[in-house]
Amino acid sequence: MLDIKNSYFFTLLRSRSGPEGTKLVAACLAAGLMQGLAVFTVLQGLEQLCDTGIRFHTFLAFLVCLGIFYYLFRYMTEHAALIALRGVMEWRMRVATKLRGISLKEYDKLDKGWVQSALVDEREMVVEATRMLMASAASTIMILVSFLKMFTVSVPGALVVIVFLCLGLVIFLRLVHGVYAFMETAGSAETDFSASLLDLQDGFRQLKQHKPKTSDLFANYVMPGLGRAAAARKATERRHALAISFFAVFNLLILGLILFLMPGFLGLDVTATSTILVLSMFSLSPMMSLVGFVPLLTKVEMNLQDLTSLEQRLDSMAEEFEIKGIATHWQHKDPVVPPFESLCLRDVRFDYFDKQGMRVFGIHVDEFVLRRGELVFIRGGNGSGKSTFMNVLSGLYAAQSGMFFCNDRPLADWGMEVYRNLFAVLPSEFHLFRTPLGVHAPADQVEDVLRLMRIESKVSVNQDGSFSTLELSAGQRKRLALACALLEDRDVYLFDEVAADFDPGFRNFFYESLLPDLQRKGKTILAISHDDRYFHVADRVLCMRDGVFTENGHDKEKS
Numbered sequence: 001m002l003d004i005k006n007s008y009f010f011t012l013l014r015s016r017s018g019p020e021g022t023k024l025v026a027a028c029l030a031a032g033l034m035q036g037l038a039v040f041t042v043l044q045g046l047e048q049l050c051d052t053g054i055r056f057h058t059f060l061a062f063l064v065c066l067g068i069f070y071y072l073f074r075y076m077t078e079h080a081a082l083i084a085l086r087g088v089m090e091w092r093m094r095v096a097t098k099l100r101g102i103s104l105k106e107y108d109k110l111d112k113g114w115v116q117s118a119l120v121d122e123r124e125m126v127v128e129a130t131r132m133l134m135a136s137a138a139s140t141i142m143i144l145v146s147f148l149k150m151f152t153v154s155v156p157g158a159l160v161v162i163v164f165l166c167l168g169l170v171i172f173l174r175l176v177h178g179v180y181a182f183m184e185t186a187g188s189a190e191t192d193f194s195a196s197l198l199d200l201q202d203g204f205r206q207l208k209q210h211k212p213k214t215s216d217l218f219a220n221y222v223m224p225g226l227g228r229a230a231a232a233r234k235a236t237e238r239r240h241a242l243a244i245s246f247f248a249v250f251n252l253l254i255l256g257l258i259l260f261l262m263p264g265f266l267g268l269d270v271t272a273t274s275t276i277l278v279l280s281m282f283s284l285s286p287m288m289s290l291v292g293f294v295p296l297l298t299k300v301e302m303n304l305q306d307l308t309s310l311e312q313r314l315d316s317m318a319e320e321f322e323i324k325g326i327a328t329h330w331q332h333k334d335p336v337v338p339p340f341e342s343l344c345l346r347d348v349r350f351d352y353f354d355k356q357g358m359r360v361f362g363i364h365v366d367e368f369v370l371r372r373g374e375l376v377f378i379r380g381g382n383g384s385g386k387s388t389f390m391n392v393l394s395g396l397y398a399a400q401s402g403m404f405f406c407n408d409r410p411l412a413d414w415g416m417e418v419y420r421n422l423f424a425v426l427p428s429e430f431h432l433f434r435t436p437l438g439v440h441a442p443a444d445q446v447e448d449v450l451r452l453m454r455i456e457s458k459v460s461v462n463q464d465g466s467f468s469t470l471e472l473s474a475g476q477r478k479r480l481a482l483a484c485a486l487l488e489d490r491d492v493y494l495f496d497e498v499a500a501d502f503d504p505g506f507r508n509f510f511y512e513s514l515l516p517d518l519q520r521k522g523k524t525i526l527a528i529s530h531d532d533r534y535f536h537v538a539d540r541v542l543c544m545r546d547g548v549f550t551e552n553g554h555d556k557e558k559s
């Protein structure tokens, strides 16, 4: 059953409305009163019609009520909708910002389908529910005013109508009771369905290539997911339809009761019967929209509950140093990074654990030193821990133990944010942004780097600073990503198998010219590489095996 006090929707409106909330409540009350007064003038007009004929001042009063009602109704629906819109947009923005505040390790564990469906745009539904809420609240005032009038006509008549109406409402609420449970099932089924749709998008290429893969995905994941979601949704819709239809019929039954039974049983005359009938008709139709609001409100509650759960989950996953930043504002100033001199890791351990908490793999670095201007390669077999080491070194994975010193100062003195910004990282799997983000280089400098990467004939820079295209081959994408890394102009470059997609000519240029040039400019480079024919350009080659550095790398004394 909907708990209004703890409702996410009402809490959102309450917390966002501020001083305007009081004005909205006043406008709502006044609009309801105007609606009630309009009904009175209609009743008065009816009486006058049977008597001496409608008087001009009654018509004028009716028009005045309508005019004021129009103004108030417009004000309250517009402003309430804007409050709801702003509230939900800011909430989503806050959750998206918190998503950025969690560690890479926690991000990898997150169910992306759930994140997608929780963050999915439910603005329209929330705004629609707000409009309906305001209209329903005004109607409720009008209904109360109508019942007061009914009591002045006939106390027993009014009591009978109220008793039957309450009976109808109780049965209606009993019928919608339990819809929440159905909706929770529907929500989790829809999340599973969204996850299988993510597979469809991310694996589009492989699915397009092979029919059996597509058949498997659709037959065993997409369709059953859709079936479960549809079945769960069907149950909720049936329950809602049953409740609303019952209430609609019950309303007509009340009108029939007034017309056919009240004159006989309560001895009401024609005027009293028709007045109660008209007042009931005016009250029952907004009552219908009020009960129609319940299903929408339930859906909105489910959506906002999902968003709340995601936010709570992200809060529990937030990295210690990010908590203050993301809680205040994401637009805090970019960190100032001191010039790099040296880096030293001592007795550092990082372990992966499975869901049962069992260690599945780990790295242990006894001692690792990197000095300004060095060019160091790391080699090693697949799964030996090279990328994991790079993630630990760059601060993306938090080591479980060990010491980090940067420029001979402990990492705590630097702060994680400053430390991370020391590096320009090009991982083996990367995302190309439309613009070189975080780069403040002028367009001609960007074009120079594109020329250096030999992709100037393929990609140029638009006036707004974005790249002209990202429709590139795998090697070209890598070169563009490398261009972006160079434009970041950091002191330390971390490259994870960057040359894997390069053609022989560009690979030669990368190892023989680009890396030594960077080194001459004082940059420090640590690169994971399997290209042993170019190992001679490095100052040192380290070898990783089973998560530890072994001896059989090589050192080179450069002249």
Ligand SMILES: Nc1ncnc2c1ncn2[C@@H]1O[C@H](COP(=O)(O)OP(=O)(O)OP(=O)(O)O)[C@@H](O)[C@H]1O
Binding pocket: 108, 352, 353, 360, 361, 380, 381, 382, 383, 384, 385, 386, 387, 388, 389
């Ligand atoms: N998120 C994770 N959770 C658990 N284990 C992981 C995770 N990521 C990687 N591993 C495990 O850690 C080990 C090392 O992986 P890593 O990616 O560091 O190897 P690598 O040396 O870079 O390999 P490659 O040369 O194939 O890229 C692998 O056995 C892998 O299964």
